[in-house]
Amino acid sequence: MKPIAHFTLPRVLVATWFTAAAFAGNPLPPEPKPPAIEPSLPLAVAEVTALDGPALTDVPPAPQPKRSQNVTINLINRMVKKGLLEQAEADELIAQAEEDAVIARQEAAAVAVQAVAEVQAAMPPPPSDDTVRVTYIPETVKAQIREQIKAEIMNKARDENWAAPRTFPTWASKMRFNGDVRIRGDGVYFPSTKIDANGDLVAGNDNTGSFPNFNSINTGAPFDVTGTVVSPQLNVDKDRQRMRLRARFGIEADLGDGFSAGMRFATGESNTPTSTNQSLGVANNGQGGNFSKYALWLDRGFLKYEVGGQPGKNLAVVAGRFDNPFFTTSEIVWDDDVGMDGIVAQARYEVLKGFTPFIAGGAFPFFNTDLNFSTNRSAKFASTDKWLYGGQLGASWKIAKPVSLKFAAAYFNFDGAEGRLSDPFVPLTTSDQGNTDGTRPAFAQKGNTYRALRNITPTAENDFGRSKQFQYFGLATPFRVLNLNAKLDLNYFEPVQISFFGDYARNLAFESGAIDAIAVNNRGPDGTGGVGAFEGGDTAWFTGVRVGSVALEKRWDWNLGLSYRHVESDAVIDGFVDSDFGVGGTNMEGYTISGNVALSPAVSLGLRWMSANELAGPPLKSDVILIDVNGKF
Numbered sequence: 001m002k003p004i005a006h007f008t009l010p011r012v013l014v015a016t017w018f019t020a021a022a023f024a025g026n027p028l029p030p031e032p033k034p035p036a037i038e039p040s041l042p043l044a045v046a047e048v049t050a051l052d053g054p055a056l057t058d059v060p061p062a063p064q065p066k067r068s069q070n071v072t073i074n075l076i077n078r079m080v081k082k083g084l085l086e087q088a089e090a091d092e093l094i095a096q097a098e099e100d101a102v103i104a105r106q107e108a109a110a111v112a113v114q115a116v117a118e119v120q121a122a123m124p125p126p127p128s129d130d131t132v133r134v135t136y137i138p139e140t141v142k143a144q145i146r147e148q149i150k151a152e153i154m155n156k157a158r159d160e161n162w163a164a165p166r167t168f169p170t171w172a173s174k175m176r177f178n179g180d181v182r183i184r185g186d187g188v189y190f191p192s193t194k195i196d197a198n199g200d201l202v203a204g205n206d207n208t209g210s211f212p213n214f215n216s217i218n219t220g221a222p223f224d225v226t227g228t229v230v231s232p233q234l235n236v237d238k239d240r241q242r243m244r245l246r247a248r249f250g251i252e253a254d255l256g257d258g259f260s261a262g263m264r265f266a267t268g269e270s271n272t273p274t275s276t277n278q279s280l281g282v283a284n285n286g287q288g289g290n291f292s293k294y295a296l297w298l299d300r301g302f303l304k305y306e307v308g309g310q311p312g313k314n315l316a317v318v319a320g321r322f323d324n325p326f327f328t329t330s331e332i333v334w335d336d337d338v339g340m341d342g343i344v345a346q347a348r349y350e351v352l353k354g355f356t357p358f359i360a361g362g363a364f365p366f367f368n369t370d371l372n373f374s375t376n377r378s379a380k381f382a383s384t385d386k387w388l389y390g391g392q393l394g395a396s397w398k399i400a401k402p403v404s405l406k407f408a409a410a411y412f413n414f415d416g417a418e419g420r421l422s423d424p425f426v427p428l429t430t431s432d433q434g435n436t437d438g439t440r441p442a443f444a445q446k447g448n449t450y451r452a453l454r455n456i457t458p459t460a461e462n463d464f465g466r467s468k469q470f471q472y473f474g475l476a477t478p479f480r481v482l483n484l485n486a487k488l489d490l491n492y493f494e495p496v497q498i499s500f501f502g503d504y505a506r507n508l509a510f511e512s513g514a515i516d517a518i519a520v521n522n523r524g525p526d527g528t529g530g531v532g533a534f535e536g537g538d539t540a541w542f543t544g545v546r547v548g549s550v551a552l553e554k555r556w557d558w559n560l561g562l563s564y565r566h567v568e569s570d571a572v573i574d575g576f577v578d579s580d581f582g583v584g585g586t587n588m589e590g591y592t593i594s595g596n597v598a599l600s601p602a603v604s605l606g607l608r609w610m611s612a613n614e615l616a617g618p619p620l621k622s623d624v625i626l627i628d629v630n631g632k633f
Contacts, residue, residue, distance in 0.1 A: 149335015312350030331578035354398030447586030510538035537568030582612030
């Protein structure tokens, strides 16, 4: 068989074999040191060329070893041995492959130098001559840096809610939710009542019919005052223990352009304004008892427009049902749970550094006559709507870094709150209505002085006033209340704060002589066992101190409080004041001791002990102990 003449392997194939062998750990045999690189070539390229092989322009003749550590060269030599290639052709192939390898090394070195130059150009200049520049970062370090940066960005994205911006609708980001759940142990305790053989009270509270429940009378059928039966009475002698629940859930929505809206739902045994407590197991108003479910009430619902939105600069107008807009330091005028219906404007503006005056004013309907009143007459009675017109002016003053003072003066005109005597008429049944029945309070606790509302004409039909005296009762005085509040905060011992509180109220419309002529309660004894002169008053005041943390923001934050109050019978309307002290209402004085501790940033434990004594009328003493566990979100 004739040998194949002039057979040569393609240069590309030989170069491929050569490169593969080189990366497989089979280096070429040592080669002579190449001549110097041209000055125009980068230093890094020159160094790589000097290390890796001869320059392209001066390649020495390839050696011809019989055996080599390079697989490609051994393959070419084997082909020569088998007669597939002539020695000259083999030498030429090896020389060309080495030449291609040198060029590839030079090109790779040039690319590396260019990449390093670009990285160095992007880096900021060194701050000083002593700074050490690192132009090479190991891949493991690069990977670690990438993972760290990625983790930081993802955490920030999750915290700011932009990691997945399309996973929920846009409106959801404008909604804010809040709520709380409180479990309460509630104990009401009265002293033991002792009555002697003559029927006189020796000790404790009088349980012989001295404490009419005017709210029960006014919210039910009118009471026949002829004396045939005892009127509904308040509990003044039997202790009660209750487990109570309060749950509230609120939503606020940003409507844009300064507008917002809000709603809140809350529990409650009834729609009374001063409490959202639900006594567990109690059966009334068609709910509760035997593990039945409880009702939810619409506790808040409002629209709000606000501009400024800063602590020292803001203007807001709110309409609907909303939180009490007036600054207060106690509950002798307004219970904390009271929500107001109507419209109010509030503004504040920092006129001097640390001194920010504020103002609030509004109109609030608190009773609206039924459209069809009277229900059993074709000709209806005139409206007896009741409105509260209130305004407050005050200021927040940062006296020094650890000392701040907030004070305000308010005026509340409860227009139409007082009861009025009706036109003369003869009620023959409990469903017959007088034209001033609507002036009676829609809700009351206890303490205010009352008067009879119905002007009942004595006729033969009612035995000339000896029967069928179906009566309702209204407040015996108008209410135009001046209210002063102040709070002083001392932060010398942070995080412990010491706060002093003061609250003063006086009914400027009170006239003792006029009330004495019509009052049916709050009278003292006459010395003969009968009813004496009117003993009520027009003034209320409160003073207290609190030490500790205010917000209970972290576990084991605590505070302690001590206060004393004196609230005379007709200083304020009893239906809007504290519902816990003395089981609610006015005409009481006494002290409160309280303490709270945070079990976590969202859960706290509280204890209050309130001791109250009645001021006018028969003796009435009570002690109330409240144990609260409150969780908020």
